[in-house]
Amino acid sequence: MSLDMIQIVGFGLVAAFLSMIVKEQKPAYAFLLTLFVGAMIFLFLLDHIVIAFQLIETLANQANINMIYLETMLKIIGIAYIAEFGAQIARDADEGAIAQKIELAGKVLIVVMALPIFNVLIETVISLIPG
Numbered sequence: 001m002s003l004d005m006i007q008i009v010g011f012g013l014v015a016a017f018l019s020m021i022v023k024e025q026k027p028a029y030a031f032l033l034t035l036f037v038g039a040m041i042f043l044f045l046l047d048h049i050v051i052a053f054q055l056i057e058t059l060a061n062q063a064n065i066n067m068i069y070l071e072t073m074l075k076i077i078g079i080a081y082i083a084e085f086g087a088q089i090a091r092d093a094d095e096g097a098i099a100q101k102i103e104l105a106g107k108v109l110i111v112v113m114a115l116p117i118f119n120v121l122i123e124t125v126i127s128l129i130p131g
Contacts, residue, residue, distance in 0.1 A: 004048070008041055038085065069120075072113055079109050095123050 015037040023030035051073065060070045083106025090099035 004044070008044060011044075012037065012041065035089060038089060042085075069117060072117060075112050076113050079106055079113065082106070083109075083118050 008010040015033060019033050021032045022033060057067075057070065057072070060067065083102055087102045087106075090096070090102055
């Protein structure tokens with residue numbers, strides 16, 4: 001695992017150096033390089049992400065957790081990461097306003113996805129109250 005991190009950091013630093021050089025002559029190419037490197041790092045991590053999701057699913061099955069809740073939680077985590085990644089890319093393109101809108105959209109989608117879980121939680125609390 002630590003070797004993977006060293007490879008990612010090395011790849012990122014080389015790409016950052018290349019981006020600095022290219023940015024002086026062709027800023028659009030530097031942005032495309034940044035986008036490409038972000039995608040490559042994600043693809044590099046994909047195997048680790050799949051392993052983590054499989055472990056979470058196994059633990060949820062052992063704990064008899066309803067899979068609908070687990071799927072919702074994983075979708076919420078995915079939305080958070082995707083929104084953050086998109087916002088960072090927008091900031092790299094010096095589009096801070098667009099980055100903020102991406103983050104806002106991610107937050108709204110997370111709240112919408114979490115509403116059914118909040119509903120079950122409130123129903124559970126109400127059922128525990130005597131009366």
